[in-house]
Each structure stands twice: as C-alpha cells, then as structure tokens.
Amino acid sequence: MPTLRSASSGLQLRNKRPKSDSTTPSKKRSSSRFKETKATPQSDDAIGKIAKCKVISSPTTSRKRLYGDEPVQKVKWNPKDPAQMKAVKEALHVATVPSNVACRDTEQNIIFDFCKECFKKERSGSLYVCGCPGTGKTLSLQIVKSKLLTWSKEVGHDMLDAVSINCTSLADTSEIFSKILEKFEGTCNPRSPLQQLQCIFSKRQSLPPKMTLIIVDEMDYLITRDRSVLHDLFMLTTLPFSRCILIGIANAIDLADRFLPKLASLNCKPPVITFRAYNKDQIYEIIQERLKGLGYDVFDSLSLEFCARKVAAASGDMRKVLAVCRRAVELLEAEIRDSCELQEFHTVTFDLMDKALSKAFKPKNVDTILSLPLHQQIILYALVNLFNRSKKNYTTIGELNKTYNETWKSIHRNTRTAIGAAEFINMCQGLSDQSLLKLGQSKEEKLRRVTLTVDSSDIAHAFKGNRFIQDCKHLAE
Numbered sequence: 001m002p003t004l005r006s007a008s009s010g011l012q013l014r015n016k017r018p019k020s021d022s023t024t025p026s027k028k029r030s031s032s033r034f035k036e037t038k039a040t041p042q043s044d045d046a047i048g049k050i051a052k053c054k055v056i057s058s059p060t061t062s063r064k065r066l067y068g069d070e071p072v073q074k075v076k077w078n079p080k081d082p083a084q085m086k087a088v089k090e091a092l093h094v095a096t097v098p099s100n101v102a103c104r105d106t107e108q109n110i111i112f113d114f115c116k117e118c119f120k121k122e123r124s125g126s127l128y129v130c131g132c133p134g135t136g137k138t139l140s141l142q143i144v145k146s147k148l149l150t151w152s153k154e155v156g157h158d159m160l161d162a163v164s165i166n167c168t169s170l171a172d173t174s175e176i177f178s179k180i181l182e183k184f185e186g187t188c189n190p191r192s193p194l195q196q197l198q199c200i201f202s203k204r205q206s207l208p209p210k211m212t213l214i215i216v217d218e219m220d221y222l223i224t225r226d227r228s229v230l231h232d233l234f235m236l237t238t239l240p241f242s243r244c245i246l247i248g249i250a251n252a253i254d255l256a257d258r259f260l261p262k263l264a265s266l267n268c269k270p271p272v273i274t275f276r277a278y279n280k281d282q283i284y285e286i287i288q289e290r291l292k293g294l295g296y297d298v299f300d301s302l303s304l305e306f307c308a309r310k311v312a313a314a315s316g317d318m319r320k321v322l323a324v325c326r327r328a329v330e331l332l333e334a335e336i337r338d339s340c341e342l343q344e345f346h347t348v349t350f351d352l353m354d355k356a357l358s359k360a361f362k363p364k365n366v367d368t369i370l371s372l373p374l375h376q377q378i379i380l381y382a383l384v385n386l387f388n389r390s391k392k393n394y395t396t397i398g399e400l401n402k403t404y405n406e407t408w409k410s411i412h413r414n415t416r417t418a419i420g421a422a423e424f425i426n427m428c429q430g431l432s433d434q435s436l437l438k439l440g441q442s443k444e445e446k447l448r449r450v451t452l453t454v455d456s457s458d459i460a461h462a463f464k465g466n467r468f469i470q471d472c473k474h475l476a477e
Ligand SMILES: Nc1ncnc2c1ncn2[C@@H]1O[C@H](COP(=O)(O)OP(=O)(O)O)[C@@H](O)[C@H]1O
Pocket: 093, 094, 095, 096, 097, 098, 100, 101, 102, 103, 104, 131, 132, 133, 134, 135, 136, 137, 138, 139, 140, 286, 290, 318, 319, 322
C-alpha cells in the first residue's frame, strides 16, 4: 500500500473515488470550464481498471508497446524458434511498456484522483512521488498521464495538457523552466523563463492557459545541482493564477521534508506517495503478467519463484528482475546452440536461473580476482586459508610466502615450481596496487604486515568451481 503524507494546498486527497463525482452528468459543475458529459461513466469506470490500460503514449522515450491484453491461445514454447525468442526478449526488455501493469493500481488511482480534482476545480497542486529504483514510478506516471489525457478529452473538451521532463536530460537545472514555459503563453515579457512563468501565474490572463500536468522525473538531479530550482519549481503551484499540476518523482524519501521547508511554512508542502519495493509475490505476479501475452510458458514456475525471492530479498527492483530473466533466457539459448540433444520445448530451469542470478549478484571484486595471474590468485587463496587457520586478520609476508609454497605444492604436487621470494614480493605488491590487499612498512621485507582489503567471501566466490583450486568451500566459513 502506498503511503500518503501531508496535506495539499487546499485539496483533499482521497483514496476512494467520490460516488457521484463523474457518474452523474446532471450534477452541479464545479467550474465554468469543466464540463461533464455522458462519457463520464465510462471514463470513471476506466479509472478503476487503470492497470488494464492498453495504449500508453510516451513521446519522450523510445518505449514500445508489445502486445495487447486479448486472451492469447496457449502455444508450445520453442526456444529454437527465432520469432518466439525475440518476442520473449522484448517482453523482458526494460524499455518495453507492458500492457498489463500489476500491483500498482492503488498508487495510480491516488495520483489519478488527485490530478482529476485539480483539473475539475481548475486549481494548481503538487505531489511528490518517491521510492527505490525499479519500483514502477516512471511507468505508473506514464500510465496515469495517458489515462488523464484520455479522460480530459472525454469530459473536458481537451482542456488538459501534459509534459514529462526527465531531469537527467537537462543541460542545466534552470532549463526546466524553459521546458515548462513552452506549454504556457501569457502577456508577460520579463527576462528569464522562470520570471515569465511567475508573471503568467501571478496575473489574471485574458485567455487563461490550459491546466497542465507537469511530470518531473529523476528530480534528485535538481537537488544536487541547485536547491533553489527545486524550490522555485514547487512555488509555481502556489501562485494565485497557477495552472500547473506538478508531480515530482525521485528516489529520496525525505526530499520534500529536506528541501522544501518554505513550502511547508506556507502550508503547501506536496503530499508524498511512496512506492514501496516489490515483495516476492508481487515480483512473481508482475513477471507472469508481462509474459502472459506471449501465450507460452518460457520459465519453470520454480525458477521464476527463485528469481522473485532473491531479488525481493536484495532490493525489490523490477529492473534487476527483468535483467536476470533475460540473462536466463540467453543462457538457455546458448545451451541449445551447444547441444543437439535438447528437446524443443525446454523451459528455463531452476539451474539456469541460479546461474543468471549468481552473475547478477556477483560481488564487485570477483571479476578483478578472476582476471589475476594464477600465482596471485593462489596468494589470495593462501592468505584467506591462513586467516581461517590462525583466526587472525593479518599476517606477514614471510608467513604468507610459506603458506603460498605449501598451497602451490598441494595443488601442483611438485610438477611445477613455485615462484621465488623476490618475485613473490612483487606479486604481493601488484595485489596491493589493485587494492586487494594492504602491505605495511618494515625494514625487513618478510616482516611486512599483510591485511586483506576485500571481503574474504569475494575470494571464495571467485574460486568457486576453479579447476586449480577445487576445494575452497571452507574459505567462506
Ligand atoms: N508493476 C509493474 N508491471 C510491469 N512492469 C513493471 C512494473 N513495475 C516496474 N516495471 C518495469 O520495471 C522497469 C523499471 O520501472 P520504472 O517505472 O522505470 O521504475 P522507477 O521509475 O521506479 O525506477 C521498467 O521496465 C518497467 O516496465
């Protein structure tokens, strides 16, 4: 459930839609410009089914619509069929806008109702939407925007306009005002775009501009560069003739509290809607929903459940889920290429998902460790072994050299000679240069202190399945 904090500038936020608000065309109108028509019952009905919305126009992104929500006849999944494989990868692509969006109805309805109220009363307002990455904020706002434009055409004779601005694409933070100004015309002619907007919204215009929904995504970028921009932006909605419904989206939960104190003192701090991280059941449902339109089962349900559990425990980020599922499908593709025995209808199994997940959740030092020369890998392996045995987290170069020699002998059984002492010190220096371990100072080389600067579990992870170092399970213990 989303949380909604603070009160809007004079607007009451409701989770429930008013029973009569647009289902009674003959009811008294709340404004001179807002006209309800016979189309309203359908449009209101559509609000409840917001997640079923089919057409999502997104002019600012290259997102594509993949498939409709018509019932699809089950066909057999054949990973050898290039067309099927392409469709699966597309359904799992982050840039693909799904036609069925599960688990965000409540949040979308709250935002929709808020904007609808502003529009009907011809009053400005602002909302702040926050939540961790990959929780469907951008997607939900695109859906709400599309729904609102459709609704306004039906009930208000096209009196609502909308603009989406992603702050990462701004060359300069103040450019946001010129982007907004493109939507407004007025009889003011001062200097900067911000001043023009302030002037337009402070005076009664002979021809008032359209009510405009302004979605400002990745708003965090405005904080880091210039706090006043963020403040001026929200202040636009407090001006007497403002026509903006401003929705700011960012990851930070306390952005409104921290950066908009003046708005709070004016009692017009934007209400906050928090998108909580998806839990395992939601992730499972969302991914099933995204794949439903394909008409065939690509994944074993156990493998999907495993992915959902793992990502939910780590972050609840849908972007990660999509990336892992795509990777698992690519692994299946590779398996099919390399084997002629696989049956046609082979789905993504638990094992393949496990491989995809371990790649996605691989600790960051593992690649560095794996790209080291064998001798340096064995030095690291020996070092962790030594720490485990001695129950200490430091040693000396001399001690480490001894353990390295023993380890080398046990791996190569005297078939290859270990490196000499001078080369060993060079190797340790190399590891220190790569920030994998730290070497202390001492007059005698062999007494220099050695400590690890990476987690020993990263080393254990890197050597898992290594053909030279077969048994290193105890490293992680
Ligand atoms: N409820 C959902 N149903 C289907 N796909 C979702 C859902 N939530 C997120 N996604 C997908 O996850 C990815 C990240 O979503 P996005 O809205 O960009 O997250 P945020 O803006 O919170 O970082 C997108 O590809 C989006 O389509």
